[in-house]
Amino acid sequence: MLRGLYGAAAGMVAQQQRQEMLTNNLANVQTPGFKADRSTMRSFPNMLMAAMNVNSGPINQHQILGELSTGVYLQEQVPNFRQGDLEETGLFTDVALLQGVMPETENGQPGALFYSVQAEDGEARYTRNGQFTVDGEGMLTTAGGHLVLDTDGQAINVGGPEFTVNGNGVIVNAQGDIAGQLGVVYIENSLDLIREGSGLLSYQGADALPQAVGLDGVTYQIHQGFVEKSNVDPTQTMTEMMNAYRSFESNQRVLQAYDQSLQKAVNEIGRLG
Template identity: 45%
Template sequence: MFRGFYTASTGMIAQQRRTEMLSNNIANANTPGFKAEQSTIRSFPDLLMSRIEQKGNPSLQNGFAPGGAQTIGSVNNGVYMQETLPNFAQGSIVESGNVTDIALTEGNVPIDEETGKPGTIFFKLQSKDGGEAYTRNGNFTVDGEGYLVTPQGNYVLDQQNNKIALPSENFTISKEGNITVEGRAAGKLGVAFSAQPDTLVKRDNGLFYTIDNEPLQDAYANNQVSFTLEQGFTESSNVDSSQTMTAMMEAYRVFEANQKVLQAYDRSMDKAVNEIGRV
């Protein structure tokens, strides 16, 4: 019976964490470039229970004489939320009219042979520790020193990993990523390619990092990758609000069902202790 308490409680914990993940998706439904997270719920390995049979009586000299094991059956240990993975499907491209807003539009990206999933492209940023970070949120701005930055203050990098200086608002970014400031070429907007985006680490503000802090491949150098950049546009979130709300209701119902099972076990234990125990 105590095992039933643990099984029901693991189901409640898994659904609670799933609800938190879905709530975060809903909260970022209007965040440009946000990638909705998906959960993977797995069951703990089953245990095979057996009963050890005994022949004869125990003695101080020889102890118990085992007579073999009789299989009782398997016991389930509940479930857990194994991991959350972002959905890297591209969101809708929406016109903003802001010259510092840039949207990445994927054309062709190769499919990884190991995972069977397509790769993904990102804007290259400078992280706070000086390394590289990556994002699909092209809602950029110009800071007080004239550099192109994210709203959180991360510098946007060019193809040569240099900060992009924009001394005036008279600049353009072509579909191929070429930056022109007051009629003069000023480099190329940095775009990185990840063949296995599921291996990236997602942190706050929609930023992604590599596990080993090694930089991703330059997307321009991969002939199998094609994309365009749209100035004055942003990529919207790929969160499906209606589907997410339905999933949240489902998680709540499953949580409630596990809660009722837990209450039923509690009532049974109450009777076993306070009523049967008296007899």
């Protein structure tokens, strides 16, 4: 009976964690460049059940009854880096990254492209949020104030909010001078990226990520005046949230049933003894 309690409680915890993930996805449905998380469930190792002393005799014998499930848990949450739809804003500082052809990787999944920005610690971070702005010194930054980097890893001085960006990411300021080229990096395995909040991702690999410009098999386009919308599907997310809630309730009822059975065993059966 106690194992049933543990299994039901484990299912409740797993569905609660899944619900929190889906709630975060839904909360960011309007966040430019946001990539929805996906969860994977996994069961704990099953236990082999057997009936002991099924036959009389000098040697204890047992009969295999089958396996007993011991519950499930949320194994991991992985982001889905599928391309989001583009939305026109008409703002010079908004630039959307549209992925083109991506080379096939060893795991069968396509790679991904990201803008390079500079975090507070001076290290590079990566984002798909192209809703940029210009600070008081004329530097191109993210909405969170992080400097946008060029293909050489340097901050880009655009001078003011009126600049143009071509399809390759080359920026020309209001005076007609080239201010730099947006640093777009390619990562072969996007699962190596770690969320850090504010739409930023960090890479823990030993080697620096290569620039996508001129990289064999990689194509992309920069669209000025557009932003990449979140790839969260609100209708599907709401449906998954309701399913998670129903699963949580089902496990809760099982847990209550076990609790009532234990209460009777302790208070009533024990009293008769």
